[in-house]
Amino acid sequence: MTRDASPSPVSYRERLLPGPSLFIALVLVIPAVALVLTPINGQWAIPAGVLIYVILAVTFLLLSPVIIVSDGRLTAGRAEIPVSLLGNVELLGAESLRAAIGPGADARAFLLLRGWIHRGVKIANVDPVDPAPYWVLTSRHPQRLAEAIEAARAA
Template identity: 55%
Template sequence: MAETTTRYRERLWPSAVMFIITAVFLIPAVTLVLTPIDAAIALPGAIIVYAIVFAILASLSPTVRVENGMLTAGRAHIPVSLLGEPELIGREELRRAIGVDLDARAHLVVRGWIREGLRIPNLDAQDPAPYWIITSRKPQALAAALRAG
């Protein structure tokens, strides 16, 4: 059986603040809507709605990993050997990179609650995406894993 070598793994979860803010706004709003219908189910119903939203946010959080010479970001994957030198991009650079400077063919795995990431050139001539942009809370570690990949 082949041994799996994982060099990097990160789940792009929303921050705890995002979950708290969602709870602070969603639970009172749903409680307010349900109270005229049935006050007894208002708070439990709001908590159930929040749990559903929490599950959706968690299930939509992609995983970024580098293992066995392959970069996987969400459902997409590419051999590390087909990638160029990763470029660290901070808050302002990221804003430009996914805004005015974006090539529409680029592959993006971006979450708005993560403010930094990498731009990775795609050297595969058969692939229309000129580069990948991936947000990460640990972009230096991801870049190091790609270099070692």
């Protein structure tokens, strides 16, 4: 009797969720919507503002991309690449991230950025047929992401 090969466990998974400060700032939508709707129907102004807030908050949560290293592949949002086609992984702090995506950046690079995360990784792409020379991903845990990529490449 043979066993079916089970998929390897995920070695890294991170959802790039907005921080609490974005949701706190988003509360300002409630009075803004209420101010606009009060002349039309004051009774529905506050409930409509709360509804718009909830819709925006849920949208931010559902549209947050995920970075996964599993089964020998790196998935960043909708993009996917085998880790065997990745080269050097460089950790980026706030300043080096700004430089990596700034005016000197290659326009062909693959970027998965979220403005509320100020560090990340720059990963060389050694695939000869892929036009993107490197990937830049924001991450709250760039060291763990780099270690997961290295471990997946070694496996």
